[in-house]
Amino acid sequence: MAQSVVKPGKRISGESGSSTSARKLALVTKLRDQIAAIEKRHGQAERAGDGQAAEGAAGFRTAPAGILHEVWTDQDRNAGAALGFALGQARALLDRQRPAILWVQLAHEGQETGLPYGPGLRRFGLDPEALVICRVQNVTEFLWAVEEAAGCQAVAAVIGDVVQPGKALDFTASRRFSMRAEAAGISIFMVRYGTGREASAAGLRWRVMPHLSGAAPFDARAPGVPRFEVALEKGEALMGLKQGSGNWILDWTDHGFERDTDGKLDGQPGEGRAAALSGAAFAALGYRLSETA
Amino acid sequence: MRLKAVDARATELGLFEGQSLSDARALCPQLVARQIDEMGLTQLFGQFADWHSYASPIVEVHDDMAPYGDLMIDVTGVSHLFGGEEKMLAHVTGRLTRLGFAVQAGLAGTVGAAWALSHYAPGVIIADEGSPLPWGRGRREAAGEGAFGSEPDARPPHPNPLPQGRGGVDAVPDRQSLADILAPLPVEALRLDPMRVSGLRQMGLKRVGQVLGRDRKPLQARFGDVLMARLDQILGLRTEKLVARLPLPERQVERRFADPIGLLDDVMASVSDLSVQMQALLESEGLGAQTFHLFLYRVDHQLMHLPVNGARAMRDAKHLTRLFANRMERLSGEFDAGFGIEAVRLAVTSVSRLDAEQAGVFEAGDGTADLDRLYDRMASRLGPQAVQRTKYFNSHVPERAVQLEPVIARTLDDALALDLSGVPERPERLLPVPEEIQVMAEVPDGPPLRMVWRKLTYRIARAAGPERIGVEWWQPGEGGLTRDYYKVEDGDGRRFWLYREGLYESETAVPRWFLHGLFS
Structure with missing residues (x-):
């Protein structure tokens, strides 16, 4: 800038037309930057709206792609619920360009929390072909695998399940994950167990606990559709929520997450859409229950 | 305890293989005897043999006669690279001799003859043209026997009826036939067990020629088919093939270094160069390969063999280099260049047609190519068994209905898509055991009311079931009990998949319960 002032006047006058266009260009660039900055926060959240039926339950929406999630649950015996929630979130991100979800787990923890079971994943609308199971030997490999998978343009989501992460999974690691996720537009879900929380760069931190399900249709004694108690502990702003308003009790139905499908939870009328869902199969079982009991 | 191997000085003192240790000590009180590590030696000799793949791709260790094996090299079609058979034999043996190994080698048209020459007439080459046998043309084997020793000539010479010195190479004149050359060798040269050898010697048959000249019928009656087989093999009337220890490359590129290299980075640099060469080679023929092998030849006779598999046929040099970098990382601590690496070879197997692809301008790909590359990278770093996907099988038993198979070894007959619509609910997580x-x-x-799992008590609030899954009696070895599965929910909403094993009273007195899966 200083140099252009020193230059001979003839040249300045000769460039008067182009300098206005340069100013315009600068303005446009500045505006673009502003938009990008806005988009990074709320814009991302809005984009989720035109994906899958996100606004199923009041105030709850599935998160857009490109975010590092932490899905915490208190004990490893709740592993099923944590996986279910992560899968529910990840399903919305699958499309033709991104047909795969990667599951990364320490090999020796497979018995502890179980391996994803193909036929069971159908409930989450997931073709078992789409889920690739990656069993690693140690935490270093775990970190490598998650990061590598998060760099691939064809992966929709990476779910890392780790009971005992050791020291290697620290803030730096989470920062790396989060930058990778943002750069490639892939969501990373770290399924974690316990009540202690460490510093992390995760955009969203969920606490997911199983919740007593609503009754199955036709059989009051059988468990109903999966129900979770979900709390958003970090990242309300990212999801466009007010502080402290991120608490839900959610059912997983064929339409995604919905709140209180049987209408018995807190007196609010349910949408009733879930009634004829995946219940049919185990309702049939329920019938037989009365005969055997 | 018996002597297993003796060196030259011990032989001079009258010790021999198979002698008992106490006898040997009586003869030579200052004897130094060490326990032999047969496993280690066999392994070492195997690596030593592998390293000779620098000369010819088909290398085998015959372990039926010598204690650690005989190294056999199929030199068919490669000897001209060394300037002829004599020069090749001299090169291979000379190189080992200079390094302090005691080597004996022979070269002939059949495995049996080559073995006989290497043991009882080292250095002799039976020229192809001299062989009167129709089969002998074209196939040439060389047998060598390597002994590990710090000093040259550490091994006692075998009874040697021919005057050739070892190490030197003497081509036998063309007109002599295979049988003529073999005739003066002792009967041990027929690769027979000691029992049969002593039987032949008792009959007064001490030379191969004497055995070959006799009527076969009585010999067969007395010594069995083994002798006949050995006689046929040595003359080439019965085919004996070498089985390569290493995968046979379909295409290969290599680089030899004037000065051995030792650093991992240097190795990777040449791997990247070789990958580019390999890509050009495959591209020119419109081919791709699924398996790539990297051979690192160390100066100290060790061979590092690093295979890398791809999910689909490929030839992209950049991708390939990355796979090998990952593979190297996996062995990080074990990488040992020894005294240096003198040659690097990149070879491919399972080659298939791969046409050039053009990426669409308006249509984005479906990402499967990207995915396959990702799987390649992950499998090369984490091991091929670490990256898996679900494959269905037609079975009612839950753990049998699903198997995990490596993504890169994907079977192509995926058409058998199973209809799972009738199958009742299954858990999202299944415990392997x-x-x-x-x-x-x-x-x-x-259904259960209360259960104790991992020392914690759960009160069951809800249960659905049972879903009865019977044994698959048509499966071989199937001896399980009928299972009744329940989906249960405890007071806090955790949902489990349990089963009772065995039908009450009809199958078992006290059925046992198991927890098999976790529902979301």
């Missing part, structure tokens, strides 16, 4: 639990039920056949 069902865990036994203690269960209290209202009635013996009923």
